[in-house]
Amino acid sequence: MLLTFNRKPYFCSEIRLEDKSAYILEKVTLYKNSQVFDVKIQLASSKSESNRALIINALSGFKGDLQNLSSARDTQTMIRLLQSNEPIADVIDAGTTMRFLTAYFTATGQSKTMTGTARMCERPIGILVEALKTIGAEIDYLQKEGYPPLQIHGLSEQKSNEVTIRGDVSSQYISALVMIAPTLPQGLTIHLTGDLGSIPYIKMTLAQMKAFGVEAKAEWDKKVISVAPQSYAPTAYQIESDWSGASYWYSIVALATDEATKVELLGLKENSLQGDSAIVDIMTQLGVKSTFTKEGVLLTKIPAQASLNWDFTNCPDLAQTVAVTCVAKGIEATFTGIESLKIKETDRILALQNELRKFGGSLTEVVTNTEYKVAGSGFEFGSAPISIATYDDHRMAMAFAPLAMLTDVTIEEPHVVVKSYPSFWEDLKKVVQIEQQPK
Structure with a gap:
């Protein structure tokens, strides 16, 4: 799903897109699938x-x-x-x-x-x-x-x-x-x-x-x-494959309910330059084992811990994915080092608070600009589809997509993923059925 841009020089304007009907989807609906077996993903490069x-x-x-x-x-x-x-x-x-x-x-x-x-x-x-x-x-x-x-x-x-x-x-x-x-x-x-x-x-x-x-x-x-x-x-x-992109697949494995779930991510290195390779250690606590191979890393399920305490100072782009995973699994978490989320593509803290609320989650500021608590409230997944707004933020779209392991979920303005992972929806079709709705 490629985008083309036809833009004249102007200051601080909104993105203008050529032929929206051909390239832009209003939303995608992901239909629940909790079983993911022997999937191989060639990740986008960093x-x-x-x-x-x-x-x-x-x-x-x-x-x-x-x-x-x-x-x-x-x-x-x-x-x-x-x-x-x-x-x-x-x-x-x-x-x-x-x-x-x-x-x-x-x-x-x-x-x-x-x-x-x-x-x-x-x-x-x-x-x-x-x-x-x-x-x-x-x-x-x-x-x-x-x-x-x-x-x-x-x-x-x-x-x-x-x-x-x-x-x-x-x-x-x-x-x-x-x-x-x-x-x-x-x-x-x-x-x-x-x-x-x-x-x-x-x-x-x-x-x-x-x-x-x-x-x-x-x-x-x-x-x-x-x-x-x-x-x-x-x-x-x-250029190595992208560990930020890998984080969404870690979340998919964490949320999949079948213990035989297995996903291999190709092109990743164990000794990576990328700070977001911290997802390996984070997701070990959230129920995902990483086994490095010659081709990349194999993800399988292990028992998750009851709580998480993580400083995202060195990996702020992982915070959205981890927050969604924790809420969906009912794991209470303490986040620090996420102050910079307020000046990203959107105010990611506010966006997370809005969207986590839709399935019983919360992101609460405990210490001003320093410490946040993540919690869920026993939402019954599958009782109704969830619709997620993306706020022109690629990571909002991809962080919430793994909820499809638990329930039907609709992602609004899904084209935002072109910013970092253009093939995300095509790759995701390997694990869930996707209905695309063009504007």
């Missing part, structure tokens, strides 16, 4: 790895060989904009693309207008922009201070080789700076303040930079990352 590899390869002169790039819309948008000579760079709703390209266009001295959807222009970028200005960038806010759209004028002269930036808001700001650091005449030392969030994603960035010949020194205890002036060396680089 957009997190793909997007970093694309920036690094661009900084090495576009001479590398990137293999297994993600087909996700976010990654395809990155490719399109890296190849474009147009003065306006419209990232649509791709947050990573907005942040990485803001740094990339600055470091490469390009004049660009950065814009996106209405929601994108509500997502802050001031922390990154101010850090780039410290280095010497010339960037203007075109509407609201601290938010897109932006006018980038490039970097005429490096004014500083040190910046201080918060480490508790978005690791993508840090990754954006680290990737351009070796191309700066004086290199760059980044001082991080506050608690450090999503460290695995920063480590992923550093590992990919190393694959392209650049060494960075990270002193995590001192909260300092230093990168000397260096040149990226073009190389062949293989």
Whole structure:
């Protein structure tokens, strides 16, 4: 189910889609199936790895060989904009693309207008922009201070080789700076303040930079990352399958009622760069055993624990899937480290609260912006179909789809999955019957 975009340059508008009747589904209904036997899924490749590899390869002169790039819309948008000579760079709703390209266009001295959807222009970028200005960038806010759209004028002269930036808001700001650091005449030392969030994603960035010949020194205890002036060396680089996408299949196995349930996910590595590989440890507690094979990982059922306590600081994109799984299984949970969910594609905390309520669940803030309780109330699955709103958020659609192991469920605006996992509904047909309803 592919989407095509026919967009003129404009600021902070909604996504416009060409020929909606051909590509857009109003909703899909998934019919209950609790038995999943010997299913093999070739997962989509990681957009997190793909997007970093694309920036690094661009900084090495576009001479590398990137293999297994993600087909996700976010990654395809990155490719399109890296190849474009147009003065306006419209990232649509791709947050990573907005942040990485803001740094990339600055470091490469390009004049660009950065814009996106209405929601994108509500997502802050001031922390990154101010850090780039410290280095010497010339960037203007075109509407609201601290938010897109932006006018980038490039970097005429490096004014500083040190910046201080918060480490508790978005690791993508840090990754954006680290990737351009070796191309700066004086290199760059980044001082991080506050608690450090999503460290695995920063480590992923550093590992990919190393694959392209650049060494960075990270002193995590001192909260300092230093990168000397260096040149990226073009190389062949293989993108791993996506652990974020794997999480929905873990949830399917966790919620399936047949003890013989078995799913094999292809293309995953046990020692992954991706922070979302934490789903292995989380789902062990929720009733899923992971056995790594030469081809990927085999998922089978084991007894679940009665409760879960997890800090999602390093893997916030897993929170929705885990919340749905816990409520559906009647497992009480304590979540921390999910503050960043409020500034994602939607306010994911509010969206979760709204949709979990539809089958007796709750997500309650216990300590302001710090600790949340997840609980269910003995909802009788199968008594009536559940309809889930997705809030223009790909992860809302996919996180709630595994409920089809317990009841019929309707997912509204299912096309949102193209952002990260375009083949999700086709893959899901291997385990449930799906009725598609076009607009």
